[in-house]
Amino acid sequence: MTLYKNIVILTGAGISAESGLDTFRDKGGIWEKYDLMDLATPEAFARNPELVHEFYNIRRAEVKKVDPNAAHYALARLEEKHQGNVAVITQNVDSLHERAGSRNLMHMHGELNKARCMTCGHVNIWLDDLLRTSICPSCNKSGNLRPHIVWFGEIPFHIEEINDRLSACDLFISIGTSGSVYPAAGFVQAAQNFGAETVELNLEPSDGTNLFSIAHYGKATEIVPEYVATLIRQD
Numbered sequence: 081m082t083l084y085k086n087i088v089i090l091t092g093a094g095i096s097a098e099s100g101l102d103t104f105r106d107k108g109g110i111w112e113k114y115d116l117m118d119l120a121t122p123e124a125f126a127r128n129p130e131l132v133h134e135f136y137n138i139r140r141a142e143v144k145k146v147d148p149n150a151a152h153y154a155l156a157r158l159e160e161k162h163q164g165n166v167a168v169i170t171q172n173v174d175s176l177h178e179r180a181g182s183r184n185l186m187h188m189h190g191e192l193n194k195a196r197c198m199t200c201g202h203v204n205i206w207l208d209d210l211l212r213t214s215i216c217p218s219c220n221k222s223g224n225l226r227p228h229i230v231w232f233g234e235i236p237f238h239i240e241e242i243n244d245r246l247s248a249c250d251l252f253i254s255i256g257t258s259g260s261v262y263p264a265a266g267f268v269q270a271a272q273n274f275g276a277e278t279v280e281l282n283l284e285p286s287d288g289t290n291l292f293s294i295a296h297y298g299k300a301t302e303i304v305p306e307y308v309a310t311l312i313r314q315d
């Protein structure tokens with residue numbers, strides 16, 4: 081008999097740090113090098129689409145060069161071995177969870193390797209550079225593709241399904257996120273209100289650390305596989 085029927089896992093930039101991708105708030109992170117208001121808002125894209133495309137083209141190229149790490153693989157192993165349900169909600173726009181094998185996965189802030197057409201609404205797989213002149217493979221119009229990324233001021237994806245998952249979960253695990261951007265930062269409180277056990281796995285205490293009943297601090301590649309192994313042993 082499994083201890084947990086429904087496990088929900090929230091991940092952030094910290095899980096991909098040891099794969100070689102920058103986090104946002106840590107020293108040397110992405111947002112120290114770029115000004116957020118020039119890049120990650122709909123207004124910034126309307127003002128200077130070339131600059132925004134260039135930023136995401138660089139990030140898309142970076143993701144191609146890196147591989148999933150032991151923490152991503154551990155979560156895929158948990159989904160495969162656990163007797164109950166395991167869902168991963170990621171704030172990350174990289175593709176490392178799916179490349180490691182996670183299947184029950186929601187990209188709440190979008191995906192770097194997709195482009196959305198603002199004319200026909202179609203979401204296209206996009207692995208190379210996206211340009212202002214790129215043509216939508218669905219409607220053949222040019223000039224209207226944007227990164228399939230949730231920018232500041234926009235509503236995250238999958239919110240309804242996420243709320244359903246949180247209301248049914250009995251174990252909520254937060255990994256590698258600073259807990260400073262809503263709505264994701266509020267998921268731990270929601271899960272706790274629904275009676276779930278709450279676990280934080282992070283390099284250091286996050287902003288919402290007091291809301292977790294269990295916490296392990298250290299590198300994701302060490303603490304995530306260790307914690308997952310204890311869950312699988314309990315099954």
Ligand code: NAD
Binds near residue numbers: 106116299300301
């Ligand atoms: P973050 O950079 O805010 O936090 C990363 C967390 O990972 C930190 O708590 C850090 O201690 C931890 N960490 C770093 N290395 C680690 C490792 N090796 N192992 C385990 N943990 C490690 O990233 P986030 O929490 O994913 O950010 C949330 C969202 O915020 C992002 O998806 C992004 O869309 C958005 N964002 C917001 C702003 C803003 O200014 N409002 C700026 C940038 C991004």
